[in-house]
Amino acid sequence: MPDPLKTLRVAFAGTPEFAQVALSRVHAAGFPVPLVLTQPDRPAGRGMKLQASPVKAFALAHGFPVAQPRSLRLDGKAPDDAAAAREALLAARPDVLVVAAYGLILPQWVLDLPPRGCLNIHASLLPRWRGAAPIHRAIEAGDTRTGITIMQMDAGLDTGDMLLVEALDIRADDSTASLHDRLAGLGGRMIVEALRLAERGGLSRTPQPAEGVTYAHKIEKAEGPIDWAQPAGVIERRIRAFDPFPGASTTLRGEPLKVWRAEPAEGAGEPGRVLRAGADAAVVACGQGAVRLLELQRAGGKRLPARQVLASLPLVEGERLGG
16 A cells, blocks of 8 residues: 655656666555556567567556557657657656666656656666666676665666665676676665655755776677677576577587577687597686586577586587587
8 A cells, every 4th residue: 555655746757677677676665656658568488479568467466557669769750659658647746766677768858747756777787788688798708796876867878866875796697687686676666766865855965987998899699699609607698698698509510509608618629629528527628727517408408507508418528519
């Protein structure tokens, strides 16, 4: 039941699970949610049927009004969608718009509409890793810390003033999936804290430092194939960074093979060459050092410990992965 002391009307814009966690925390804290914006339904699964986003599914289950514009630009490719979304936002009369992994650029009219502006939940310690894929890129780069920044949005790409910042350690075995889940929980807690501070006028703004800016470019499917000429540490980090998407991949005897988990190992040789092969795992040479393959997936199969895959697809010492 909403707490009568919660005065802020919180519209919400987000799409994936990361955003759904935040929306659920805002709802659980008792803030009224007069409108939820999320991306249009997309084809998914083997049947490629239209599927609602996690945010839409949560919103409908809790009776929140939902709008799914293809664009918010009144002069863009879908001006009717944008105009309808504007009318919905005006009717909702939000005090603030919370944004988390929405996937659409917010034009100035959206940023200006709520009296308290738009608050973004960004999964990095800004200004490091502005952009679309901060969790992936932090792991890929070998960062040992990341975190959540609650930011007052402006017209730039993740350039707005910082409101709250909290760091989180990146574990040596973190994948994007595992780190995502911890950051989602942290973001949900922090946005509730920010909203409570906003109610009391207690939010203070800090401009982002000019130094240390990096950009987390969108993850492309083409990044999945493993380049065995890279150092073992780089390959191991990319395997974790690309879990669950797009998945690191190689080929064995012309068959595609996903590599979901590996660890650095002793050894040297021609990149991609199998140095040691056994029933439990295999060691593959990299440009510098080697990696031991620990979790694999054959085409059409499931993710399995390497020993289970190697039982049906045994590796031979001296053969080469990746063609």
